[in-house]
Amino acid sequence: MKRYRMLINGEWVEAARGAFFPVYDPSTEEVTAEAPDAAAEDADRAVRAARAAFDTGPWPQTTAQERGRILLRLAERVRKGAAMLAEIESRNSGKPIVEAEFDVADVATCFEYYGGLATKVMGHVNPVPDNALSLSLREPVGVAAQIIPWNYPLLMAAWKLAPALAAGCTCVLKPAEQTPLTALELAQWFPEVGLPPGVVNIVTGFGETAGAPLVQHPDVNKVAFTGSAAVGKQIVKMAADTIKRVTLELGGKSPNIFFADADFEAAIDGALFGVFINQGEVCSAGSRILVEHPIYSRFVEAMTEKAKRIKLGPPLERETKMGPLVSREQYERVRSYQEIGKQEAKVASGGGRPAALARGYYVEPTIFYDAPNSARIAQEEIFGPVATVIPFADEKDAIRIANDTPYGLAAAVWSRDIFKAFRMVKALRAGVVWVNHMQPTFVEAPWGGYKQSGFGRELGPWGIEEYLETKQVHINLNEQPIGWY
Ligand code: NAI
Numbered sequence: 001m002k003r004y005r006m007l008i009n010g011e012w013v014e015a016a017r018g019a020f021f022p023v024y025d026p027s028t029e030e031v032t033a034e035a036p037d038a039a040a041e042d043a044d045r046a047v048r049a050a051r052a053a054f055d056t057g058p059w060p061q062t063t064a065q066e067r068g069r070i071l072l073r074l075a076e077r078v079r080k081g082a083a084m085l086a087e088i089e090s091r092n093s094g095k096p097i098v099e100a101e102f103d104v105a106d107v108a109t110c111f112e113y114y115g116g117l118a119t120k121v122m123g124h125v126n127p128v129p130d131n132a133l134s135l136s137l138r139e140p141v142g143v144a145a146q147i148i149p150w151n152y153p154l155l156m157a158a159w160k161l162a163p164a165l166a167a168g169c170t171c172v173l174k175p176a177e178q179t180p181l182t183a184l185e186l187a188q189w190f191p192e193v194g195l196p197p198g199v200v201n202i203v204t205g206f207g208e209t210a211g212a213p214l215v216q217h218p219d220v221n222k223v224a225f226t227g228s229a230a231v232g233k234q235i236v237k238m239a240a241d242t243i244k245r246v247t248l249e250l251g252g253k254s255p256n257i258f259f260a261d262a263d264f265e266a267a268i269d270g271a272l273f274g275v276f277i278n279q280g281e282v283c284s285a286g287s288r289i290l291v292e293h294p295i296y297s298r299f300v301e302a303m304t305e306k307a308k309r310i311k312l313g314p315p316l317e318r319e320t321k322m323g324p325l326v327s328r329e330q331y332e333r334v335r336s337y338q339e340i341g342k343q344e345a346k347v348a349s350g351g352g353r354p355a356a357l358a359r360g361y362y363v364e365p366t367i368f369y370d371a372p373n374s375a376r377i378a379q380e381e382i383f384g385p386v387a388t389v390i391p392f393a394d395e396k397d398a399i400r401i402a403n404d405t406p407y408g409l410a411a412a413v414w415s416r417d418i419f420k421a422f423r424m425v426k427a428l429r430a431g432v433v434w435v436n437h438m439q440p441t442f443v444e445a446p447w448g449g450y451k452q453s454g455f456g457r458e459l460g461p462w463g464i465e466e467y468l469e470t471k472q473v474h475i476n477l478n479e480q481p482i483g484w485y
């Protein structure tokens with residue numbers, strides 16, 4: 001069992017009070033590692049390190065070119081260590097190794113993208129009518145506290161760190177308590193890629209004890225959070241006292257909408273992929289599957305047929321298409337929604353835990369159908385492999401049902417009729433809309449939600465904007481006094 005330390009001011013340290021928490025392999029339910037159980041004093045130490053690195057150096061003296069090169073070297077280092085990172089990620093989170101490998105490749109791509117973008121941050125000349133030169137300068141927002149979830153542990157770390165560093169911010173990253181390992185592994189390479197001490201600090205621990213003190217800390221300027229809507233609401237309240245900049249990505253209950261004219265084979269695949277990839281532990285999971293009446297019964301049947309053949313098993317086996325859920329807590333949450341679903345709808349497949357797998361937090365891929373959109377399984381984020389299939393009559397009906405949710409992260413539409421598909425794109429209240437696909441995510445394109453799925457955008461040039469302030473500079477060119485008094 002490996003005992004990890006966390007990174008504060010370039011040093012590998014334990015929590016001040018010396019406590020550790022266990023890290024599990026969800027496929028065996030065994031403890032495989034330990035990480036420091038940080039509390040307020042550790043959060044404070046990390047923030048002070050980030051503050052000093054931002055205010056007095058070395059980060060302000062590091063040019064955009066050099067920051068970019070650091071990110072490019074980090075990307076290269078991730079690619080070299082990809083097999084190790086993917087294995088640890090898969091073992092700790094339960095996600096299939098093949099998916100973990102895709103994640104790690106995306107991590108490297110994210111560092112590359114922002115490595116390139118670091119030198120493309122530009123200001124403006126403002127056309128004011130005065131005899132003056134008016135400028136807008138872009139400056140880093142300062143110290144960023146970044147709190148991330150367990151479903152894409154290293155990828156979420158990259159989505160947070162890469163734009164912040166490109167912008168010139170310093171960071172305190174708090175990984176999820178379930179999955180702290182890959183962020184710590186990544187951090188071992190900071191010295192060799194030239195990242196100075198204190199610029200990125202990693203504090204491991206629980207939300208209330210290690211996360212909340214970061215959000216409340218007066219020396220933190222910005223909080224970036226991905227996780228549950230419940231915690232997102234608390235973060236906004238906690239950040240209010242010190243008027244921190246906040247961005248939130250809070251998941252959803254995303255509709256995946258199938259019209260009768262869609263390519264049927266592709267549609268079935270898209271419905272399953274949309275909701276079952278990564279065990280359904282996906283913020284943008286297409287967990288509400290809306291199907292037009294003429295194909296509804298055939299659709300449920302075909303989905304069920306294919307879902308029954310999904311290969312569940314140990315995440316490190318290459319044929320595995322679905323591993324265990326991340327934790328006992330998440331397993332129990334999903335199991336309870338399976339029971340709720342049985343009261344609210346009909347079961348097409350699954351609904352329990354797989355009999356063949358005695359240990360590990362496995363649940364069956366589950367399909368409920370004939371659910372009203374008002375059902376809890378159609379309104380609440382389950383964050384597991386549970387699909388709710390809902391019939392609809394026509395385009396208007398589809399729009400009404402799709403938008404009838406407090407969330408608005410993502411949506412997808414399947415149709416061969418481009419007029420109808422594009423009308424749907426405009427009508428859907430969601431931050432991401434896919435047509436004839438669901439889930440592909442690219443670092444070049446914006447990511448984030450409408451409504452209670454949060455605010456702010458990650459990735460692309462939008463991602464770096466969230467870490468920048470705008471300073472107006474007015475340079476008077478008149479050599480006389482103002483002459484008013
Ligand atoms: P969570 O929202 O409690 O945890 C996410 C992160 O926030 C973790 O790093 C956690 O330590 C931290 N956190 C928790 N309480 C905090 C607090 N008071 N102050 C500061 N940081 C805090 O999510 P949890 O409990 O792991 O999962 C619950 C549900 O949240 C899931 O079933 C799912 O529906 C949703 N979720 C959504 C995610 C998304 O990608 N949008 C990711 C993870 C969970």
Ligand code: MG
Nearest residue numbers: 207227228231
């Ligand atoms: Mg929680």
